[in-house]
Amino acid sequence: xxxxxxxxxxxxxxxxxxxxxxxxxxxxxxxxxxxxxxxxxxxxxxxxxxxxxxxxxxxxxxxxxxxxxxxxxxxxxxxxxxxxxxxxxxxxxxxxxxxxxxxxxxxxxxxxxxxxxxxxxxxxxxxxxxxxxxxxxxxxxxxxxxxxxxxxxxxxxxxxxxxxxxxxxxxxxxxxxxxxxxxxxxxxxxxxxxxxxxxxxxxxxxxxxxxxxxxxxxxxxxxxxxxxxxxxxxxxxxxxxxxxxxxxxxxxxxxxxxxxxxxxxxxxxxxxx
Amino acid sequence: xxxxxxxxxxxxxxxxxxxxxxxxxxxxxxxxxxxxxxxxxxxxxxxxxxxxxxxxxxxxxxxxxxxxxxxxxxxxxxxxxxxxxxxxxxxxxxxxxxxxxxxxxxxxxxxxxxxxxxxxxxxxxxxxxxxxxxxxxxxxxxxxxxxxxxxxxxxxxxxxxxxxxxxxxxxxxxxxxxxxxxxxxxxxxxxxxxxxxxxxxxxxxxxxxxxxxxxxxxxxxxxxxxxxxxxxxxxxxxxxxxxxxxxxxxxxxxxxxxxxxxxxxxxxxxxxxxxxxxxx
Amino acid sequence: xxxxxxxxxxxxxxxxxxxxxxxxxxxxxxxxxxxxxxxxxxxxxxxxxxxxxxxxxxxxxxxxxxxxxxxxxxxxxxxxxxxxxxxxxxxxxxxxxxxxxxxxxxxxxxxxxxxxxxxxxxxxxxxxxxxxxxxxxxxxxxxxxxxxxxxxxxxxxxxxxxxxxxxxxxxxxxxxxxxxxxxxxxxxxxxxxxxxxxxxxxxxxxxxxxxxxxxxxxxxxxxxxxxxxxxxxxxxxxxxxxxxxxxxxxxxxxxxxxxxxxxxxxxxxxxxxxxxxxxxxxxxxxxxxxxxxxxxxxxxxxxxxxxxxxxxxxxxxxxxxxxxxxxxxxxxxxxxxxxxxxxxxxxx
Numbered sequence: 001x002x003x004x005x006x007x008x009x010x011x012x013x014x015x016x017x018x019x020x021x022x023x024x025x026x027x028x029x030x031x032x033x034x035x036x037x038x039x040x041x042x043x044x045x046x047x048x049x050x051x052x053x054x055x056x057x058x059x060x061x062x063x064x065x066x067x068x069x070x071x072x073x074x075x076x077x078x079x080x081x082x083x084x085x086x087x088x089x090x091x092x093x094x095x096x097x098x099x100x101x102x103x104x105x106x107x108x109x110x111x112x113x114x115x116x117x118x119x120x121x122x123x124x125x126x127x128x129x130x131x132x133x134x135x136x137x138x139x140x141x142x143x144x145x146x147x148x149x150x151x152x153x154x155x156x157x158x159x160x161x162x163x164x165x166x167x168x169x170x171x172x173x174x175x176x177x178x179x180x181x182x183x184x185x186x187x188x189x190x191x192x193x194x195x196x197x198x199x200x201x202x203x204x205x206x207x208x209x210x211x212x213x214x215x216x217x218x219x220x221x222x223x224x225x226x227x228x229x230x231x232x233x234x235x236x237x238x239x240x241x242x243x244x245x246x247x248x249x250x251x252x253x254x255x256x257x258x259x260x261x262x263x264x265x266x267x268x269x270x271x272x273x
Numbered sequence: 274x275x276x277x278x279x280x281x282x283x284x285x286x287x288x289x290x291x292x293x294x295x296x297x298x299x300x301x302x303x304x305x306x307x308x309x310x311x312x313x314x315x316x317x318x319x320x321x322x323x324x325x326x327x328x329x330x331x332x333x334x335x336x337x338x339x340x341x342x343x344x345x346x347x348x349x350x351x352x353x354x355x356x357x358x359x360x361x362x363x364x365x366x367x368x369x370x371x372x373x374x375x376x377x378x379x380x381x382x383x384x385x386x387x388x389x390x391x392x393x394x395x396x397x398x399x400x401x402x403x404x405x406x407x408x409x410x411x412x413x414x415x416x417x418x419x420x421x422x423x424x425x426x427x428x429x430x431x432x433x434x435x436x437x438x439x440x441x442x443x444x445x446x447x448x449x450x451x452x453x454x455x456x457x458x459x460x461x462x463x464x465x466x467x468x469x470x471x472x473x474x475x476x477x478x479x480x481x482x483x484x485x486x487x488x489x490x491x492x493x494x495x496x497x498x499x500x501x502x503x504x505x506x507x508x509x510x511x512x513x514x515x516x517x518x519x520x521x522x523x524x525x526x527x528x529x530x531x532x533x534x535x536x537x538x539x540x541x542x543x544x545x546x547x548x549x550x551x552x553x
Numbered sequence: 554x555x556x557x558x559x560x561x562x563x564x565x566x567x568x569x570x571x572x573x574x575x576x577x578x579x580x581x582x583x584x585x586x587x588x589x590x591x592x593x594x595x596x597x598x599x600x601x602x603x604x605x606x607x608x609x610x611x612x613x614x615x616x617x618x619x620x621x622x623x624x625x626x627x628x629x630x631x632x633x634x635x636x637x638x639x640x641x642x643x644x645x646x647x648x649x650x651x652x653x654x655x656x657x658x659x660x661x662x663x664x665x666x667x668x669x670x671x672x673x674x675x676x677x678x679x680x681x682x683x684x685x686x687x688x689x690x691x692x693x694x695x696x697x698x699x700x701x702x703x704x705x706x707x708x709x710x711x712x713x714x715x716x717x718x719x720x721x722x723x724x725x726x727x728x729x730x731x732x733x734x735x736x737x738x739x740x741x742x743x744x745x746x747x748x749x750x751x752x753x754x755x756x757x758x759x760x761x762x763x764x765x766x767x768x769x770x771x772x773x774x775x776x777x778x779x780x781x782x783x784x785x786x787x788x789x790x791x792x793x794x795x796x797x798x799x800x801x802x803x804x805x806x807x808x809x810x811x812x813x814x815x816x817x818x819x820x821x822x823x824x825x826x827x828x829x830x831x832x833x834x835x836x837x838x839x840x841x842x843x844x845x846x847x848x849x850x851x852x853x854x855x856x857x858x859x860x861x862x863x864x865x866x867x868x869x870x871x872x873x874x875x876x877x878x879x880x881x882x883x884x885x886x887x888x889x890x891x892x893x894x895x896x897x898x899x900x901x
Contacts, residue, residue: 011360014353014424015372021421022378025390032393077290080283092287094528099294101524103482105501106517110297112505113304120300151294168641171608174628175635176655176706186654190645201381209383212484216505226385233389233489240393247386254383 029251032244045245052228052246059224060253062139063208066146070154070203071196073147078158078195079188082165093159100152108145108216115141115217137219145213146203153202161195162188197261205254225250298521305514322515329512335500339481342496346419347476353420354427355469361428362435376425384422388489391418395490410492418490419483423476430472431465438464558620559584559710559742560605565614567600567766574600575611576766582710582744583759587736589745591753592763593789598746599638601763602712605744606635619709633710634703638718640695642687648674648698649683655706673705676735693724700735710742717752729756750790754778762786783896787829794835794870798828798895806895809866811844813888817895827896833858833873834892843885849878 036042049056081092099107114120115136122132135141165188173187189196211226218224225246232243308317326332361372379387391414399409438461446456484498491499504513560582567575575597582588590598603609604616607628615624623631634655642651652670661669674680677697687695696716703711713732717725733756736743747753753760754774762769762777770782781787784795798808803818808828820826840846847863847870854877861872863884870886878884 007363008360010356011364011372014357014360015375017353017421017424018375021391021394021417022387023375025394026378026382026386028393028397029386029390073290076283076286080287090532094532095291096294098524098528099298101478101482101528102298102517102521103484103498103501105484105498105505106301106513106520107297109501109505109513110301110517114297114300148293148297151290166639166641168637168639169643171606171628172635172637172641172643172702173654174608175606175633176702177629177658179627179629182658186658187643187645191643193645205381205383209385211385212502229385229389233392240396243389244393247389250383251386254381258381 029244029247032241033248036241045241046248048242049245049249055223055228056225056249056253058139058222059208059226062143062222062224063146063204066143066150066207067154067200067204069143069147070151071199074151074154074158074199075192075196077155078162078192081155081159082162083167089163093156096152096155104149105212105216107149108213111141111145111148112136112216115144136217137221139218139222141217142214142222142224145217146207146210149213150203150207153206154199157198157202158192158195161192161198165191193264197264201258201261204257208253208257209250225253298517301514302518302521305511305518307511307514310511322511323519326512326515326519331495331500332497332512332516335495335497338494339497342415342419343477343480346416346423346480347473349416350420350423350476351427351469351473354424354472355431355465357424358428358431358435361432373428376428379422379425380429384483384485385489387422388418388486391421391486392489408492410490411494414490414492415487415494415496418486419480422483422486423479426475426479427469427472430475431468434465434468435461557583557585559618560744561617562601562604563615563617565601565604565611565616567597567604567609567611574766575604577614578766578768579614580761580768580771582742584709584742585740587733587743587745587756587758588761589747589753589757589759590761590763591747591750591789592769593748595765596763597766598748598763599714602635602714602744602746605710606633606712607631632708633712634706634708635712635714636696636699636703636716638714638716640699640716642695642698642702644687646687647683648679648685648687648690651687651698652701652705654702669705670701673701676704676738677701678731692720693728696720696728700732704735704739708741710744711736713743713745715746715748717747725752732756754790762789764789780894781829781896784827784829787894787896792832792871792873794830794832796828796830796868797898798826800824800826800895804890806893809845809868813844813893814890815893815895816890817893820895820897825898827898829894829896830888830892832860832871834888835870835872835874836887836889837872837874837876837878838885838887840883840885843887845886845888846883847886849880849882849884851880852877 033045034041034043036044077096081089081096084092116122117132117134117136119136121135125131125133169187169191170183173183178186208224209226211224211230214222214224214227229243229246229250231237232239232246304315305322306318306320307315308319308321309315361369364372395409395414398404403409442460442464443456446460447453451459482498483496484502487496487499488502495503501513501516504510558581562578562580565575565578566573578597578601580601590601592598600609604611607623607626607630610625615622617623618632643654646654649670652673653666656666656669671680671683674683677700679694679697679701682690682694682698687698690698699716716732717728720728729752732743732745745753745756754777757774759771760774760777761771764785769786770777772780777786778790781790781793787793787795796808798806800817800820800823801807801812802822803820804814804816806813806815806817806826806828845865847865850862850864850869853860855873858873858875859877861874861878863870863872863886865886872886
């Protein structure tokens, strides 16, 4: 049906658009990364990234921490949600997605006001004679901001994967001798693997490339890759070639992360085959 | 008894997570009514920040830009994407796979890279003389950027629906006397309308919400998220809190209304089914 | 206490969201018996099974296993295993690992585990399927894996929750015989849930007919079919003609304007009763010699017999006969004393 030759041309404007505004720009990034300001080929930009290895390491570490925390916090939520009745699931899902519709900058700003030295949390702690704690402008605050912003991206794929697990599968595990912990390790986690893989990607990729969260909650001392790139393109250290090299490096990190999680997924598929 | 304990524990955990997700927003909104500029001491109730928000030229013009931009880019992206979906559907399996993979690129690349790569393209075009004296960055680059990051979603939203469609539907239309064109517009398109519409709504929200990609391609223009960003960078004013409260209220209303419509339609359908079953 | 008892349910009450699903149900299940819970959907049969398995803790009442109270015991500590309605096989494990699941939890060493699993697969007729994935099996094969996965743990009682519901008719008949064979060979108790009366009558030693959270009748398949205790059972099990009548005196009942001799007694004089006659128990005779006469409305060929709808004094009767009458024909009908079952009207 609808497979006439002429209807194929309907995709032409789209393909042209994607070619010009997606594919070509990515090649421009690669080209810029491998040339200097005069347009000559150089590996200098890539070599220079080495100077920022501590920033790259920090980005990876903080994003990984945030991803693990999201997974630990989100797994039970996804499970409980998937066991609710359909109409309740619908409402709970709405409630989980609702904060996501709120602008990301405003959500992060909310934490800024909560964490600051004379913010609400320190005020509360003061009532118990604790503090004031130095919370804002720390690495911990950056991780908190990541967890807060990206937790729903972990919960949703976990929930989706776990809705496919029938109650009777869990009952079968118990029936055959699994206690709660073993039901988790032998049945739930293996079956939720595709959701875990998607969730890790969906949290790690934006977390490792953010620059807003680090800027708003990390102060000047917790630069991430995203901050470096932003500084090269729009900031004081304007250098498009170095910025492109950094973007390329970030892209490689992201691709590595995704091939890692998808291999995770394939393992799962082999078990099925 | 034991299951009851478990259920209580589950409920407590869910409440805790929701508290984590909603408390910051609640605090933000609460302080939009604070007379004092302080973000800790609540000294008295006022609507003053809402008033000054609506007199804030920067915010209002940014809001206007965001709305127009969202509308225009969503319409264009929907048309482009719907056409593409139909075209892709009539391609061979292999070509489909390639096109789908290309469509995935903007979905999986970090926003910051989509943003800077487009910026580099525009920088090159500008160097080649596009845009003249004032430069290329502004309305046009923003529009292109917004269409670009949105357009693949139609393919993922409508494409599966198109494939799931019963092929005999189209044949039935032809059998009953439709020309292929009529069959498409009278039979196929109406089936796809809900998916297309929902893609359009998603575009609207993505576009209004986008910061990262706009940030690198806006030149001196300010969309609402960019205005918010610059506000958080400067001396903070509770106007932001007021803005948050309004945005939250608008979103909540939209979601509740659409949800209510959904469930009403559902209940109506169920009632009709019961009625016809009782009659039969 | 009865030595042969294995499971006893005592006054089990289960509510879901304020709705009573089991209404003070009591039941004894004997060892090595094939027991079937039979009833329409929503009658509480699956709930009863799940109470025995431990997935539902009753609001009140107790579950005894081998004389010990196991009411609060979680499922993984019970000596029963369940075959689920849609099999509930683990999609991330292959056939071998599915069957080995329970044994691995018991930390059985590999050299003991392997032969046990293979033997069980052979018993259910899946030799050579060990490495297959679950999704590469047909419904019938998945069913066999589910049975093997439960039986390999050597449960004292196997619970089966409508295990054949998803299979087509031919396969279902095959599996019925096979399940019966397994139960005899392994010599353990099977508790089987179904809404299919034919299945229940074919396989069981004892049938428990349930409706609305109560037990209606317990008995052998023959008892249930031939001596239904109330109209619900008569209707649910096979086709029946149920008419109002008057028990004139012992061994004599009057219905449709005629007195019939019967084998029932113990009712009051002229007590209103209900009379059950199975469609195959009506003999067709020439109108002049019939106890009743009726007008044939229509005749449908059913393969083994003809199904006839006959109008008798304004009430439609269903008659199964190997000889066809013509629509519009007047026929005579005779019913022997043994074929008439009397039920009191109170139980209705």
